[in-house]
Amino acid sequence: MLPYIDGLHFLPYGAFMLRRPARHPAFGEAILAVLSILLAGCATGEVDPGIPPMSFEQRCAQPGVVKCFGFDSQEETEPFIYPPYGMTIKRGRVVTDVKASGAGSLRFEIPSNTGADTSGSFWQNFSDNFGTQFGEGEEFFVQWRQRFSPELLNTSYREGGGWKQAIIGEGDRPEKTAYSCTQLEIVVQNTYQRGAPEMYHSCGGKDGSYEVLDQQVRSVRYQPNQWMTFQVAIKIGTWYRNDRRYHRDSAIRLWVAEAGQRSRLAVDQTRYDLANDDPGARYGKIWLLPYHSNKNASQRHATAYTWYDELIISRSRIADPDQ
Numbered sequence: 451m452l453p454y455i456d457g458l459h460f461l462p463y464g465a466f467m468l469r470r471p472a473r474h475p476a477f478g479e480a481i482l483a484v485l486s487i488l489l490a491g492c493a494t495g496e497v498d499p500g501i502p503p504m505s506f507e508q509r510c511a512q513p514g515v516v517k518c519f520g521f522d523s524q525e526e527t528e529p530f531i532y533p534p535y536g537m538t539i540k541r542g543r544v545v546t547d548v549k550a551s552g553a554g555s556l557r558f559e560i561p562s563n564t565g566a567d568t569s570g571s572f573w574q575n576f577s578d579n580f581g582t583q584f585g586e587g588e589e590f591f592v593q594w595r596q597r598f599s600p601e602l603l604n605t606s607y608r609e610g611g612g613w614k615q616a617i618i619g620e621g622d623r624p625e626k627t628a629y630s631c632t633q634l635e636i637v638v639q640n641t642y643q644r645g646a647p648e649m650y651h652s653c654g655g656k657d658g659s660y661e662v663l664d665q666q667v668r669s670v671r672y673q674p675n676q677w678m679t680f681q682v683a684i685k686i687g688t689w690y691r692n693d694r695r696y697h698r699d700s701a702i703r704l705w706v707a708e709a710g711q712r713s714r715l716a717v718d719q720t721r722y723d724l725a726n727d728d729p730g731a732r733y734g735k736i737w738l739l740p741y742h743s744n745k746n747a748s749q750r751h752a753t754a755y756t757w758y759d760e761l762i763i764s765r766s767r768i769a770d771p772d773q
Contacts, residue, residue: 503772506551506760509593514766516582516590519574521759522553530574531556534567541569550595550677550759550771558740560602560613560754565747568613571630571739575622576763583621583734586686592618592736593681593768595760600674602740602754606643611743614639615647618682621734630737634726636663636684636702646671647680649704649717656725657692663702664719676709677759679771684733690723700724713770736763 510518521527524544533540541559549555558569576582584590596615607613619635620628633655641648641662647670649663672678687699698721705713738758762768 501769504769505772509762509769515762515764517576517763519761520552521556527556531572533570542572548757555757555759557755557757560740562750562753563747566741566743566745568742569740571737573737576734580622583732584686585732586689589685591681591683591764591768593762594758595677595679597677597757598672598674599755601752602756603672603674605751607742608746608749610643610745612639612641612643613740613742617737619735620731628735634724634731647706647716652725664717668716670706670714670716673708679707681705681768686724689726691727692725696723707770
């Protein structure tokens with residue numbers, strides 16, 4: 451039974467509808483004003499207001515941080531850039547003219563007449579020796595800054611299922627290199643080019659599906675020519691082994707911020723099951739890439755760009771940037 455206060459009727463997920471107060475209209479209006487403030491705060495899902503915004507250097511110095519990558523030099527970044535499949539020329543490179551901080555950022559070019567793998571990818575293990583990975587009972591956070599050219603946001607790519615932003619997946623092991631399509635992966639993408647980040651879990655490896663996360667609409671739309679901030683939180687409960695025995699004890703969240711603004715909750719998937727039936731597999735690697743499933747290579751379109759900067763992996767919630 452949903453609660454009722456004279457003048458207010460509550461709907462699912464914290465929404466409410468104003469009804470004409472039968473009695474004490476001033477009281478009803480006062481209640482509405484208070485609840486509007488409270489529910490507005492809940493709806494935005496801001497990062498803890500007790501955590502002040504920080505510079506990249508300050509965020510990297512916080513307890514719990516396991517890796518920071520600033521994309522400040524081509525020499526440092528080059529070994530982790532893959533070209534598009536079947537090519538040798540890389541379309542990801544460090545540039546110095548557009549950056550969130552430091553000396554540079556990673557820019558991917560999306561040329562005309564390209565298929566799904568428009569630009570290649572950047573990858574990074576959470577630690578160079580594979581020692582930092584996350585499994586059952588653990589939680590971790592991944593934050594990055596990203597910028598989008600108007601051409602990327604304004605082009606309707608023919609037959610495209612939506613370009614990706616990041617894949618958080620299985621980490622490498624001494625005896626095994628993990629690639630981007632893994633059973634336990636979490637993906638952030640512009641699903642069906644709807645103009646706002648959404649998420650799914652598993653590269654077809656959970657009950658044979660790519661499972662969409664949290665279909666409740668909390669749209670935080672992409673904005674051109676500014677450094678937006680994205681932060682993913684993954685809380686791992688008991689691994690789901692594809693045995694139809696569900697535990698509902700994992701959670702995935704995504705916060706998004708426009709430049710100079712506080713983060714807002716965009717995805718809030720609780721009571722969830724993360725699939726992993728490989729005893730040795732754990733979260734430990736991230737891919738940054740504008741891969742666009744089913745994109746038609748025959749389409750002529752303007753060259754587009756996306757930039758990445760300030761990648762942070764941490765055991766604790768990461769503060770918003772201070773700019």
